[in-house]
Amino acid sequence: MVDEVDQDGIERIDVRYVANLARLYLDDSEVDTFQGQMEGIVEYVKQIGELDLSEIEPTSHARPIQNILREDVVSPGLDHELVMDNAPREKDGQFAVPQIIE
Amino acid sequence: MNYIVSIGLEVHVQLRTKSKMFCSCDTGYGAPPNTHVCPVCLGYPGAMPVMNKEAIRMTVLAGMMIGSEISTYSKFDRKSYFYPDMPKNYQITQYDKPFCDGGAVEIMVDGKPKTINVTRIHLEEDVGKNMHFRGSSGVDFNRAGIPLMEIVSEPDMSSPQEAYDYLTALKQIITYTDISNCNQEEGNMRCDVNCSIRPEGQTELGTKTELKNLNSFKAAFHALEYEIARQKEVLEAGGEIVQETRRWDPDTFETYSMRVKEKAHDYRYFPEPDLMPVVLDMELVEEWRSGLPELPEVRKARIITQYGLPEYDAGVLVSEKALADYFEGAAELSKNPKAISNWVMTEVLRFLSEKEIEITELKVMPKALSELVSLVDDKTINMTTAKEVFAIMCEKGGEPAGIVKEQGLAQVSDDGVIDAFVKQAMAENPKSVEDYKGGNKAAVQFLVGQVMRMSKGKANPQMVVGLLMDLMKG
Ligand SMILES: [Zn+2]
Numbered sequence: 001m002v003d004e005v006d007q008d009g010i011e012r013i014d015v016r017y018v019a020n021l022a023r024l025y026l027d028d029s030e031v032d033t034f035q036g037q038m039e040g041i042v043e044y045v046k047q048i049g050e051l052d053l054s055e056i057e058p059t060s061h062a063r064p065i066q067n068i069l070r071e072d073v074v075s076p077g078l079d080h081e082l083v084m085d086n087a088p089r090e091k092d093g094q095f096a097v098p099q100i101i102e
Numbered sequence: 103m104n105y106i107v108s109i110g111l112e113v114h115v116q117l118r119t120k121s122k123m124f125c126s127c128d129t130g131y132g133a134p135p136n137t138h139v140c141p142v143c144l145g146y147p148g149a150m151p152v153m154n155k156e157a158i159r160m161t162v163l164a165g166m167m168i169g170s171e172i173s174t175y176s177k178f179d180r181k182s183y184f185y186p187d188m189p190k191n192y193q194i195t196q197y198d199k200p201f202c203d204g205g206a207v208e209i210m211v212d213g214k215p216k217t218i219n220v221t222r223i224h225l226e227e228d229v230g231k232n233m234h235f236r237g238s239s240g241v242d243f244n245r246a247g248i249p250l251m252e253i254v255s256e257p258d259m260s261s262p263q264e265a266y267d268y269l270t271a272l273k274q275i276i277t278y279t280d281i282s283n284c285n286q287e288e289g290n291m292r293c294d295v296n297c298s299i300r301p302e303g304q305t306e307l308g309t310k311t312e313l314k315n316l317n318s319f320k321a322a323f324h325a326l327e328y329e330i331a332r333q334k335e336v337l338e339a340g341g342e343i344v345q346e347t348r349r350w351d352p353d354t355f356e357t358y359s360m361r362v363k364e365k366a367h368d369y370r371y372f373p374e375p376d377l378m379p380v381v382l383d384m385e386l387v388e389e390w391r392s393g394l395p396e397l398p399e400v401r402k403a404r405i406i407t408q409y410g411l412p413e414y415d416a417g418v419l420v421s422e423k424a425l426a427d428y429f430e431g432a433a434e435l436s437k438n439p440k441a442i443s444n445w446v447m448t449e450v451l452r453f454l455s456e457k458e459i460e461i462t463e464l465k466v467m468p469k470a471l472s473e474l475v476s477l478v479d480d481k482t483i484n485m486t487t488a489k490e491v492f493a494i495m496c497e498k499g500g501e502p503a504g505i506v507k508e509q510g511l512a513q514v515s516d517d518g519v520i521d522a523f524v525k526q527a528m529a530e531n532p533k534s535v536e537d538y539k540g541g542n543k544a545a546v547q548f549l550v551g552q553v554m555r556m557s558k559g560k561a562n563p564q565m566v567v568g569l570l571m572d573l574m575k576g
Contacts, residue, residue, distance in 0.1 A: 021368055023184055060177050060373035066381045072119045072156035075126040077140035084136065086144075092233075093135040094240030097186045100232055 013038045103338070105299040107330055108307050109265050110257035111322075112294040113272060114250050115282045116228060117160045122247035123227045124151030124194065124377075129249075131288045135242035143227075143247035145189030151376055153178075157249035158201065158380060159390055160281035161225045164251060165202030166391055167275045168220055174382050176201050178225075178374040183367070186241050187229040195252075197371040199379075200224035207255075207275070209267040218268050219256040226250050245289075251282075257296070257307065262326035265295065269319045278395050278423045286318045295322055298343070299333045308333075309343040313350050313357060325350035329357050401426060409439035418447050424461045431468030432475075441475045449489065453496050465499035466492065474502040486559045487511045515562040520553070523561060524569045527552040538574050546570055 015035045019026045026034065080093065089096035122129055125142035141149035162172055179197035202223035208215050228248040233240040253272065259265045273284045273291065284291045298310035313329060316322045328350075333343055348357040396404070398420045405416040405426070420426045429446050433439040450471075454461060474491060477483045483491065483506055491502050491511065506512050514520060527549050528535050537545040546567065553566045 021182070021370065061375070061378060063378075065378045068152060068378045069155040069158070069380075070126070070152045072121050072154050073126060074121045074128045077125075077127045077138060078144075080134070080137050083139055083144065089238075091235060091238065091240050093137075094233060094242050095136070095186075096235075096238050096240055098239070099237060100186055100234070100239040 013042060104302040105330075105334060105337075106302055106304075107260045107297065107299050108257040108310075109259040109262075109295065109297045109326060110310075111253075111255045111259070111265060111268065112296075113253045113255075113269065114228075114292045114294075115164075115253065115272075115276060115284065116290045117157050117249040117251055118280075118282050118290075119154055119156045119160070119249055121154060123154050123157055123225070123249040124247055125149075127247065133244055135240070135244060138244040139246070143189075144243055145191075151194065151374075153377060153380070154249060157225060158382075160249075160279075161201045161223060161251050162382070162387060162390055163279050163281055163394065164253070164276060165205060165223050166394055167279055167397070168205035168207055168223075170202035170205035170220065170223060172382065172387055173199060173201055173203060174384065175199060175379060176382070177379040178377045179371045180374050181226075181369045181371055183369060185229075186239065187232055187246070189230070189243060189246065193226060193229065194374055194377070195226035196224035201380075201382075207268060207271050209264060209271050211264060211267075216264070218258045218264075221254040221256055223251060223253050226252060257298070257310075262323045262330070265326055266319050266323045269293065269322060273319075274398055274421065274423075278398060280395070280423075289317060292317050293322055295326060295329075297326055297329055297333075299330060299337070301337075309345050311343065311345065311357075312347045314347055316350055321350060321352055324352075324355060325357060328355060332357065395423070398423075405430070409433050409443070411440060411443050415440075415443045415447060418451075419443065422461070428461050428464075428468055432472040435469060436472040436475055438475050438479055441479070442472060445471055445475065445492075449492055465497070466495040467499070470495055470500070470502055477502055477506065481513060481515065481562060482506065483511060483513050484559070484561075484563055486554070487513065490559075511560065513562050514557055514560045515565060517565075519557075520561055520565050520569060523553045523556045524549075524566060524573065526556065528570075528573065535574060546574075 013035070015031050015038055016026065019031070019034075084090050084093070084095075087095045116129075119129060121127060122138075122143055125140050127140050127143055128138045130138065142151055164170075165172055176196065177199045178194050180192040181195050181197070182192045184191055200222045205220040205223070207218045207220060209218060210216070226249075228245050228250040230241050230243040230246040233242065255268065259268055269291075276282050276291075277284050282290055293316050295313045295316060296310045297313070298308040300306070300308040311329060311333070313322075313325050316325055329348065336343055344359075347360050349360050350357050402413075402416045402420045405411055405419060406413060411419075418425075419429045425446070428450075429442060432442045432446075436442050450461070450464065450466070454464065474488055474495075477491075478485060478488045487506070491505050494500070494505050494509075495502065531549060531552060534545045534548050538549075549570050550563065550566050553561050553570075554563065
């Protein structure tokens with residue numbers, strides 16, 4: 001989530017850019033608020049950098065669990081009517097959305 | 103100016119598991135929209151994905167077939183993007199720890215083998231399907247979550263034909279392994295293509311463009327032909343290639359820019375917290391390896407020695423696993439494998455291409471074909487009749503001996519009957535008899551034709567020729 005490194009080598013998050021990627025629309029004061037909060041979080045996490053981690057493998061999960069697999073067996077999903085209850089609009093059994101333009 | 107073309111492919115292959123990648127929904131094609139869906143593949147908050155073991159096995163098999171290194175440690179990641187085909191707003195895929203690393207596929211270029219290197223094979227989930235209506239679009243999530251294997255190649259292909267041949271070779275390998283149907287109409291195999299050109303003599307690759315979601319090999323071929331010509335034109339006019347994603351329009355036969363904003367593709371990959379890593383036990387991997395089918399090249403060599411076929415025949419027969427299975431099914435029962443091969447390569451393939459069907463849909467069973475060949479070999483029927491029987495079996499199936507009997511198609515080898523036909527033909531065509539006696543040996547063919555016509559194609563041709571020559575000798 002770190003977007004740029006400033007002249008002093010301090011990593012900064014570009015909150016406006018990240019918000020845009022997440023389709024969140026923030027006004028200027030919100031950007032300022034979150035900018036401060038996010039930087040606080042980054043500062044906190046950076047404490048890890050003070051430790052000697054040269055012997056530690058990068059970790060993607062905190063718990064040593066692996067191979068949670070299922071067999072290839074089909075079971076029925078949700079009823080169609082139930083599924084479409086969540087659709088803002090429906091057309092021919094499909095979720096109708098604003099026209100997709102590429 | 104001469105240019106060097108560099109093409110790389112990302113091929114997406116739907117695996118033929120029964121259930122989806124992370125949930126138990128049915129993967130069957132053609133169901134009414136949104137009937138194979140559940141909280142997981144609809145992206146409901148709190149729904150937890152669980153990996154399908156069979157999809158992992160199939161991906162590893164694909165890697166073994168092309169000589170990839172199988173990773174002992176793999177994991178899944180989230181790729182964030184917003185599009186109506188993706189209900190979670192991220193796709194579960196593999197970023198830096200795919201199941202298969204490296205590998206290669208061989209194609210033939212001007213009669214010489216060429217190696218196309220594969221970078222990696224990873225596993226991900228397919229997305230939903232969009233339909234376009236007037237004024238709105240529709241989303242069907244039946245496809246969302248079907249296991250999708252992505253095979254990424256190096257930019258090793260240097261022409262649209264090589265790309266086409268690579269796709270064909272991949273399809274051959276994948277269908278041999280039985281891990282996908284590779285049905286292009288049903289979208290089992292789709293590809294993204296990237297392509298760049300550079301002037302001869304320049305070592306670094308030119309700027310590439312990407313063409314997304316080509317749903318057939320032909321589309322990939324034509325899109326590349328167009329795109330290469332377009333890039334040449336731009337460079338010749340002194341312009342620069344812009345790195346971008348372009349869309350192939352199969353109706354106008356052109357690619358056009360999708361005008362996607364520069365920074366739009368920032369996927370922010372990070373490890374999928376809902377899925378634990380996969381650590382493959384090498385013992386299990388070796389067990390999977392033992393279930394690998396015979397590779398096409400190995401099978402070809404075996405067919406040549408086991409059935410005494412020419413190399414050409416064997417090459418045609420192994421081009422598709424189902425075709426080779428069909429041939430072997432018939433040849434094992436026959437004393438004349440070469441005749442079986444001839445039938446498969448001519449009549450069978452012709453019928454399949456005329457009707458645009460697969461060999462598995464053919465009503466002539468391998469056993470029936472081997473019996474048909476026996477009937478010809480023991481002279482019960484001649485070749486003309488055999489083709490007639492074959493045509494009947496193509497329509498209705500059935501046993502050749504039964505059809506021959508039912509329709510009275512057995513070859514006439516009765517001396518008396520043939521004698522009568524031959525004498526009648528000679529009496530009706532005195533000029534041909536004269537011609538033959540005068541030294542025009544070809545005239546006998548005309549008389550044979552007359553006899554075959556009178557016997558409705560059932561006379562034994564060797565007997566007819568023998569008798570005609572005897573009678574005209576003196
Ligand atoms: Zn589901």
